[in-house]
Amino acid sequence: xxxxxxxxxxxxxxxxxxxxxxxxxxxxxxxxxxxxxxxxxxxxxxxxxxxxxxxxxxxxxxxxxxxxxxxxxxxxxxxxxxxxxxxxxxxxxxxxxxxxxxxxxxxxxxxxxxxxxxxxxxxxxxxxxxxxxxxxxxxxxxxxxxxxxxxxxxxxxxxxxxxxxxxxxxxxxxxxxxxxxxxxxxxxxxxxxxxxxxxxxxxxxxxxxxxxxxxxxxxxxxxxxxxxxxxxxxxxxxxxxxxxxxxxxxxxxxxxxxxxxxxxxxxxxxxxxxxxxxxxx
Amino acid sequence: xxxxxxxxxxxxxxxxxxxxxxxxxxxxxxxxxxxxxxxxxxxxxxxxxxxxxxxxxxxxxxxxxxxxxxxxxxxxxxxxxxxxxxxxxxxxxxxxxxxxxxxxxxxxxxxxxxxxxxxxxxxxxxxxxxxxxxxxxxxxxxxxxxxxxxxxxxxxxxxxxxxxxxxxxxxxxxxxxxxxxxxxxxxxxxxxxxxxxxxxxxxxxxxxxxxxxxxxxxxxxxxxxxxxxxxxxxxxxxxxxxxxxxxxxxxxxxxxxxxxxxxxxxxxxxxxxxxxxxxxxxxxxxxxxxxxxxxxxxxxxxxxxxxxxxxxxxxxxxxxxxxxxxxxxxxxxxxxxxxxxxxxxxxxxxxxxxxxxxxxxxxxxxxxxxxxxxxxxxxxxxxxxxxxxxxxxxxxxxxxxxxxxxxxxxxxxxxxxxxxx
Numbered sequence: 001x002x003x004x005x006x007x008x009x010x011x012x013x014x015x016x017x018x019x020x021x022x023x024x025x026x027x028x029x030x031x032x033x034x035x036x037x038x039x040x041x042x043x044x045x046x047x048x049x050x051x052x053x054x055x056x057x058x059x060x061x062x063x064x065x066x067x068x069x070x071x072x073x074x075x076x077x078x079x080x081x082x083x084x085x086x087x088x089x090x091x092x093x094x095x096x097x098x099x100x101x102x103x104x105x106x107x108x109x110x111x112x113x114x115x116x117x118x119x120x121x122x123x124x125x126x127x128x129x130x131x132x133x134x135x136x137x138x139x140x141x142x143x144x145x146x147x148x149x150x151x152x153x154x155x156x157x158x159x160x161x162x163x164x165x166x167x168x169x170x171x172x173x174x175x176x177x178x179x180x181x182x183x184x185x186x187x188x189x190x191x192x193x194x195x196x197x198x199x200x201x202x203x204x205x206x207x208x209x210x211x212x213x214x215x216x217x218x219x220x221x222x223x224x225x226x227x228x229x230x231x232x233x234x235x236x237x238x239x240x241x242x243x244x245x246x247x248x249x250x251x252x253x254x255x256x257x258x259x260x261x262x263x264x265x266x267x268x269x270x271x272x273x274x275x276x277x278x279x280x281x
Numbered sequence: 282x283x284x285x286x287x288x289x290x291x292x293x294x295x296x297x298x299x300x301x302x303x304x305x306x307x308x309x310x311x312x313x314x315x316x317x318x319x320x321x322x323x324x325x326x327x328x329x330x331x332x333x334x335x336x337x338x339x340x341x342x343x344x345x346x347x348x349x350x351x352x353x354x355x356x357x358x359x360x361x362x363x364x365x366x367x368x369x370x371x372x373x374x375x376x377x378x379x380x381x382x383x384x385x386x387x388x389x390x391x392x393x394x395x396x397x398x399x400x401x402x403x404x405x406x407x408x409x410x411x412x413x414x415x416x417x418x419x420x421x422x423x424x425x426x427x428x429x430x431x432x433x434x435x436x437x438x439x440x441x442x443x444x445x446x447x448x449x450x451x452x453x454x455x456x457x458x459x460x461x462x463x464x465x466x467x468x469x470x471x472x473x474x475x476x477x478x479x480x481x482x483x484x485x486x487x488x489x490x491x492x493x494x495x496x497x498x499x500x501x502x503x504x505x506x507x508x509x510x511x512x513x514x515x516x517x518x519x520x521x522x523x524x525x526x527x528x529x530x531x532x533x534x535x536x537x538x539x540x541x542x543x544x545x546x547x548x549x550x551x552x553x554x555x556x557x558x559x560x561x562x563x564x565x566x567x568x569x570x571x572x573x574x575x576x577x578x579x580x581x582x583x584x585x586x587x588x589x590x591x592x593x594x595x596x597x598x599x600x601x602x603x604x605x606x607x608x609x610x611x612x613x614x615x616x617x618x619x620x621x622x623x624x625x626x627x628x629x630x631x632x633x634x635x636x637x638x639x640x641x642x643x644x645x646x647x648x649x650x651x652x653x654x655x656x657x658x659x660x661x662x663x664x665x666x667x668x669x670x671x672x673x674x675x676x677x678x679x680x681x682x683x684x685x686x687x688x689x690x691x692x693x694x695x696x697x698x699x700x701x702x
Contacts (some may be wrong), residue, residue: 041557066319097286130361130481138363218357221345223318234317237349241624244531244554 032259037250040200045228063235063272066110067248071224072231076222077259078210079141084202091153092198096162096186100172110161116154123152138175139221146210147219150164156201163197164190171214207260228256307339308601313358313368314344315351315588324418325622327613330504333605340601351399352378356361359384359595366596367606372589373652376407377662379591383531385414386592394415395610402650403627406587409661416588418609419618420625420633422596424583425474426551427544428537429651432566440569443481445513446571453543459522463469463677464530464541468670469654471548474515476584476655477570478508485582488655491496491669492664497695500687509676511573511682516679526678537564546570548586548653549625549640560651567639582649584656587627661697668693 036044038055066071069146128147129138137143167190175185191198213229220226226234233250263269312330318324323346330342333440347354352370352372356378359365370378379385389396396404400420407415408475413622429577432439435453440446450460464470479487480515491499496639499505522542525533534551536542538559543550552565572580608614615628625633625640633641670691676686 040540045532045558046539068319125357126360129357133361133363138361162640217350218354221313221347221354221358223346233350234348238317239531239554240349241550241553242317243556245557251617261541 013094030261033250033257034172034254037247037254039247040053041247043050049206056247057074057120059245059247060255062245063251063255063265067231067235067252068223068226072226073255074140075225076228077144079148080112080206083145083152083209085208086145086149087152087156087203087205087270088198090149091156091184091201092194094153094193095157096164096190098157098193099161099164100190110123110157113154113157116151117158121151121214125214128215129218133271137205141220141225143221144219144246148212151215153203153207156205159201159204160194160197163174163194163200167193196270196273201266202265203271208261210260211256228252232272284538296486307341308598309341309343310366310598310602310605311364313351313355313365314346314676315349315368315370316346316690317348318346322618322622322624325618325620325624328621329604330553330616332613333608337604339564340605343628350452351513359593364597365593365594366602367592367597369418369588369590372407372415372417372587373662375589375591375656376409376652376659380407380409380414381662384591384594386594386599386603387412387414388416388592388606389413391600392607392610395607397545398612398629399610399627400629400644401647403587406585406652408591408651413576413587415591416494416606416610417589417627418615419588420644421548421550421586421588422567422583422625422643422647423477423546423548423585424569424640424643425544426462426549426565426567428540429493429564429566431543438573439566442571443478443573445585447514447518447520450515450518454519458540459525459536459542460520460544462519462525462528462533462536464533465526465528465678467530468674469583469658470652472546472547472670472673473510473570474512474677475673476651476657477509477546478573479505480582480584480655481570481573481578481580481652482508482576484578485649485651485655487578488657489501489653489660491690492657492661492694495695497691497693497698499672500690500694505690506683508689509673509686512673512677513679514549516677521664549637552636555622565636565639567643568574569643579648580647581643582645582651583643584653585650586653601660654664664693664697 013014036048036055038052039047039050040056043052044049057267064073085127097111098106132138132140132143132147135143137146171189171193172185175189180188211229212227213233216227217233220230232249232252235245235252239246239249283631297321313322313327316326327344331346336340339379352367353369355365377386389408392404392413401418403417404413407413407416431453432449435456437449437452440449453460463474473690476488479491483490483502487504489500491505493499516523522536525536528536531554533542534545534547536557537545537551538555549567552559552563555563563652568584569580572578590606592606594601596602610628611632612628615626615631618624618626619631619634623634625637625644629645630639654665654670657665672681672686672689672693675681676683681689
């Protein structure tokens with residue numbers, strides 16, 4: 001018995017060590033990036049581990065104004081928020097029907113969506129560019145949002161199907177006996193129950209789209225339409241030939257990180273319960 | 282009275298005809314650029330375009346400031362049928378990209394007198410079979426960029442030979458400093474050691490000549506192994522600090538700004554890249570990679586990284602775009618690039634910014650030009666990127682021997698040509 005408890009304690013200790021180590025590693029680098037963003041370039045490389053005594057807040061001003069990160073931030077916020085909202089509007093009902101409905105071809109349709117997750121994005125560059133240009137949606141945030149929604153649907157439906165499948169069917173039956181229509185069952189019973197799952201899908205998509213680079217690189221050209229990830233990349237590449245403002249780059253990286261970190265802080269509880277929900281019936 | 286009416290009618294007709302003709306010639310040139318809008322080079326180009334439009338009101342410009350991913354975006358856009366009249370990019374990249382794909386407009390005949398006014402070799406560097414499809418307008422030389430004060434502090438002089446350079450390394454090492462640095466993760470910077478050593482031994486086209494021997498034996502020349510060994514010697518004699526193996530860009534070059542290292546073998550963009558860290562008054566100097574004992578290559582043979590503009594073959598306004606490109610090479614436009622963009626330019630006689638004065642002398646006195654890394658990246662970009670650069674990097678950083686490196690080059694070159702048949 002004692003031997004069993006010792007083994008269990010050792011396992012738990014090891015788990016804490018791994019998770020704690022990983023967390024410490026992540027927090028350390030996030031803090032380092034934030035501190036680096038407040039240094040002057042010379043100190044950044046000369047004293048990489050020092051704490052900035054006289055913080056260079058000007059790095060943020062320069063990045064936000066001169067490098068147009070203010071515009072890019074707004075573009076990213078609009079594209080990502082609109083895309084995630086539209087995505088949920090499409091994916092949640094679709095996933096519900098696919099998980100609960102009984103109709104011919106349901107499995108084939110589910111498989112079709114799952115197949116969509118395996119399509120390599122670079123293969124779609126040229127066709128997407130042609131389609132968007134033909135529809136006069138090239139180089140526009142609207143066009144990019146449509147592409148984001150379309151390409152995020154397979155993953156979202158796949159995940160949400162699992163959540164809906166894990167909800168007890170008795171609740172659905174009870175609602176129907178009480179006189180609810182199919183839509184009312186979905187709207188008033190299943191949707192609130194699927195809240196944690198929907199939050200999880202929303203966060204995962206928000207983070208993914210917030211950091212998305214490849215598609216926006218191909219589909220957007222005008223500097224005024226750039227998203228933050230393109231802004232960061234243009235800042236990195238302009239280091240060659242035009243001067244290396246590395247502290248400004250770290251300020252830009254911090255600006256990119258902040259919304260996703262805030263989102264995790266606000267919604268982490270719901271997300272964790274959403275992830276664990278499917279595991280315990 | 283009748284005469285007056287007739288005269289007025291004729292004048293009105295002539296005027297409207299003129300307007301119609303003007304309208305017919307009016308062109309909005311679409312320019313996709315590798316610069317980002319806030320960069321000084323973009324500001325200089327904008328000013329040049331504005332000046333051109335003032336002189337040629339029928340020509341206006343629509344610019345898309347794409348940044349360095351310009352060519353990548355351009356490929357997708359061209360495939361989708363988007364109209365782009367001209368674009369700019371690093372010459373090496375254009376040569377291996379749009380030019381190789383046959384998308385460039387042959388502009389040689391449109392340049393007229395401008396050709397004769399350029400620094401030696403500039404226009405020929407990327408000309409394939411005598412056809413000029415890209416026109417360089419910004420000039421970067423590859424030299425050893427160094428801190429003049431640090432050289433003076435050890436009583437050193439600019440080394441003329443490789444042995445003198447190694448002696449200088451020893452002097453700096455005695456003061457706990459290092460002569461040179463490199464970036465551990467930038468293979469194409471490291472390859473510069475090999476390409477220069479081989480060029481000094483066998484001539485500026487040695488790299489391409491060696492590769493074009495289809496059974497791979499071009500690399501079996503003892504000079505190739507010697508060049509590889511000499512590159513390793515930079516570490517062995519302490520020219521480069523041991524910890525530079527682990528430097529990730531830009532950690533290496535920052536050691537110059539911090540006063541730990543004297544210089545780096547790199548392009549003339551280094552002073553600009555380090556302006557923020559080193560300060561505007563940093564005592565920059567540049568000298569060519571020194572000569573090698575018994576070598577046939579001259580120390581005045583240089584490697585360059587030129588930024589070029591290309592008019593696209595599919596452009597409906599190719600002639601008008603070519604007209605602007607000619608203007609871009611004019612003294613007026615080139616001076617604007619120097620003053621507003623802070624860059625070196627291709628026109629002979631237009632002085633570069635003071636910090637680049639050594640690079641200007643290097644370009645003006647160049648006896649032969651080759652692209653970055655001996656020009657292999659221009660002519661054979663795939664082999665350069667997938668074999669030569671990574672294999673050299675492995676050898677240079679001590680993960681393989683010079684003999685292994687040469688053997689891989691021989692074998693892979695043979696494979697490459699076999700796969701082309």
